[in-house]
Amino acid sequence: MAGKYKMTGCARFFFFLIILIPIAYFGSKYLMESGTWDEVRETVGIEKSDDRSESNPLSYENDTDTRRLERKLQQLIETIREQQTTIDQQQKTLNDQQDLIVQLKRRLGESTASPTQTQASPESNQPRETPDSGESLEELLKEADRAMRNNRN
Numbered sequence: 163m164a165g166k167y168k169m170t171g172c173a174r175f176f177f178f179l180i181i182l183i184p185i186a187y188f189g190s191k192y193l194m195e196s197g198t199w200d201e202v203r204e205t206v207g208i209e210k211s212d213d214r215s216e217s218n219p220l221s222y223e224n225d226t227d228t229r230r231l232e233r234k235l236q237q238l239i240e241t242i243r244e245q246q247t248t249i250d251q252q253q254k255t256l257n258d259q260q261d262l263i264v265q266l267k268r269r270l271g272e273s274t275a276s277p278t279q280t281q282a283s284p285e286s287n288q289p290r291e292t293p294d295s296g297e298s299l300e301e302l303l304k305e306a307d308r309a310m311r312n313n314r315n
Contacts, residue, residue, distance in 0.1 A: 255314075259309075262310075
């Protein structure tokens with residue numbers, strides 16, 4: 163019956179790792195706490211590195227790398243400024259166009275108002291506008307188109 167079930171090489175390897183990894187972990191932890199790990203390093207010839215700046219990827223000994231990174235940073239800052247300027251200009255254009263739309267809606271609303279609606283507010287001292295007295299709707303739309311073309315350029 164012993165020959166019926168055989169262990170494969172992969173299963174043996176995993177069992178070996180299950181036993182070896184905890185032994186290695188606890189053994190190294192014991193050596194570090196007891197101070198004998200430093201003796202092992204001296205025996206093997208590995209130097210202890212207390213200086214953490216060597217492993218820090220942000221510390222550069224080479225000045226050319228530092229200068230290159232500074233130039234790249236300045237280019238990125240300049241790109242951000244240019245893009246912010248573009249955003250501000252586009253926001254101003256958008257606000258101008260929205261103001262123009264509001265003005266057109268007001269003019270359109272005033273020109274299409276019936277005489278009874280305009281007479282309902284006697285407090286206003288402004289003269290009543292009739293469709294013939296002011297600019298026509300087509301003229302207002304042409305003016306809006308011209309203003310939008312000028313803002314795009």
